[in-house]
Amino acid sequence: MSRAATVGVDIGTSSSKGVLVTTDGDVLATATREHAVDRPKPGFVEMDARIWWDEFAGICRELLSAPAADGVAVVAVGVSGMGPCALITDDAGEPLRPAILYGIDTRSTAQIERLTEEFGGADAIRERCGSALSTQAVGPKLAWLAENEPEVAARRRRLFMPSSWLGFRLTGEYYLDHHSASQCTPLHDASAQDWIPEWAHDVAPWVDLPPLLWPGEVAGRVTVDAAASTGLPAGVPVIAGTIDAWSEALSVGAQNDGDLMLMYGTTMFLVNTVPEPVTSSALWGTVGALPGTHNLAGGMATSGAITAWLRELFGSPGYPELIALAERSPAGAGGLLMLPYFAGERTPIADPDARGVIVGLTVSHTRGDLYRAALEATAFGVRHNIEVMEAAGGRIDRIVAVGGGAQGTLWTQIVSDVTGRPQAIPSLVVGASLGAAFLAAAAVGPADIDRWNPVVDVRSPRAEAAELYDELYALYRGLYVRTAETAHALADLQRRSASLVLAG
Structure with missing residues (x-):
């Protein structure tokens, strides 16, 4: 049969x-x-x-x-x-x-x-x-x-x-x-x-x-x-x-009021399910994926894209090797701080001319330090989005991680440490394709996502990391303000340089 x-x-x-x-x-x-x-x-x-x-x-x-x-x-x-x-x-x-x-x-x-x-x-x-x-x-x-x-x-x-x-x-x-x-x-x-x-x-x-x-x-x-x-x-x-x-959120059952889906991918995406429509000048209010649902959402322009860029710069070693190097780097990446705005930024600053910044570099820093700084930068961006989300009226009772970057422990642990919030880790982090398959199954018969993809682990924040990351997060928030004018001027220069190359 x-x-x-x-x-x-x-x-x-x-x-x-x-x-x-x-x-x-x-x-x-x-x-x-x-x-x-x-x-x-x-x-x-x-x-x-x-x-x-x-x-x-x-x-x-x-x-x-x-x-x-x-x-x-x-x-x-x-x-x-x-x-x-x-x-x-x-x-x-x-x-x-x-x-x-x-x-x-x-x-x-x-x-x-x-x-x-x-x-x-x-x-x-x-x-x-x-x-x-x-x-x-x-x-x-x-x-x-x-x-x-x-x-x-x-x-x-x-x-x-x-x-x-x-x-x-x-x-x-x-x-x-x-x-x-x-x-x-x-x-x-x-x-x-x-x-x-x-x-x-x-x-x-x-x-x-x-x-x-x-x-x-x-x-x-x-x-x-x-x-x-x-x-x-x-x-x-x-x-x-x-x-x-939104298909990723469905794949991990993050569609109930108070759920936040955190997608670790080429970009970082956040979808909070809210009981009533909520709007924000810094986020996106959307219709939900299911009838009668509403979302407040945010998205970073780069996250995994930065680690891929670093991997290429480093001569394309395997990700397991880079993660192992980053694990040997201490919290705070040996005094490095990065702004992850390598393709502008979407939420919550909505600045297409923002640019990536790395501050604190010395000749002593290693590939592992740079890789860890990139992971920490995306975590600071997640914290910024979550704070703005809650200030706008979103309620976050549970965070569920999904996507390729959620497969290991280092990145999700850094995000939990920086945000001070636990993350549920489901059995399968395949992501959107699983959500699409689930929707297809639900269209032709009964389907239960909790049976398809149960939570198997929780990434809890470590208290000993809180003070350092609070200090670095404050520096992160100030760094954009202090460098925005320079970044905007450089973005304009990049456009003009590209025009000259094309004209030539």
Whole structure:
């Protein structure tokens, strides 16, 4: 007798990951494809969407050919992906240019300023949409396209994110999930949970806005052509997915009031579930991934991206070697302090021209010190976000860690030490692909995430580290203020230097 299973695939910033999971939560197989984003200019971060489909199809074929897949019947498919992104296609769903990625792409600062003024100011936009305009929002990116690439706007016509475009490729259905739409500020009304036609017309009249579905709703079924490309059975239901961080939260059961999902990845993401809509000038108020839920969210522009950068600078040693070196570095990294703003910063400072800073370097410092300083910098950023989150009205009763960086103990321990808060560590930190598979299972039958992914450990803060990290955190908060003017001048110089290189 065959075992029923679901496939979940997530398209992330640095890799695509997939899982094959039985409907009672046994992970049968996993698959990964690494990739890189394109950075054609300072502040520009893009990706060719065709890579998403190629990797998705390859992952599906690998999962279904795994020995553990023998005798398995796939009953549903789930997809999630990085976001909010802006992928513009023609009517047939063919991409007209590379997708513009989420808040790490900072090209639309001029459009943010203009649209904020046109729509009555940041407070008016936040009241209606849940968030003010920032580099995270899709609307200014669409306005940038209209102003800078009118040939794309002329061909228009459809707006996708990674999860919805893959869903379209699988089913032929055009849609977007409610949560992703809530990050398309200023096109979406958070209270009405629908598009704002008049604002959408002002920003991007050339885009046909997609119908909205809740994550987990069945969007369509795998077509014969898609089945031939992926190995998935034709006719199997495909659920509407969502943005990866929200799928990650679902994968660890962090969707109850007072839960905070802390995602350790290329970027660091925080999603706090709140009983009523909460807005903040420094954070993002969004519709939740499940009907009737609301979130207050934050995101750092870099976290794991910094450790990857250091690894490359150090000659690409293995991460286990670098972690071992960092473990030998004392708390405080031997007197090093880093600002993790290597791609600007999203929350809570919303400064696309912020830049990375390393202070305290001497010839005595080691690779381990630098690597530990990077981990501590991201922990200080998490603490800053949590403090702003609670000041805005969020309530944090439980923190659950997820993502690749949560697999070891050092990074999560540093974050608990810096924040003074315990973190629940679930059995599986696979992340968003597991959340997508879970949503798919829940769409076709009962599924219990606590059974799929129980908590197996708790990372508790160490009292002996509190005083030192409190002192360093105060220095961290002051360092940005003291260096911001210089960082902004250097960011401008970087843009001008890039222009000269391109012109040459």
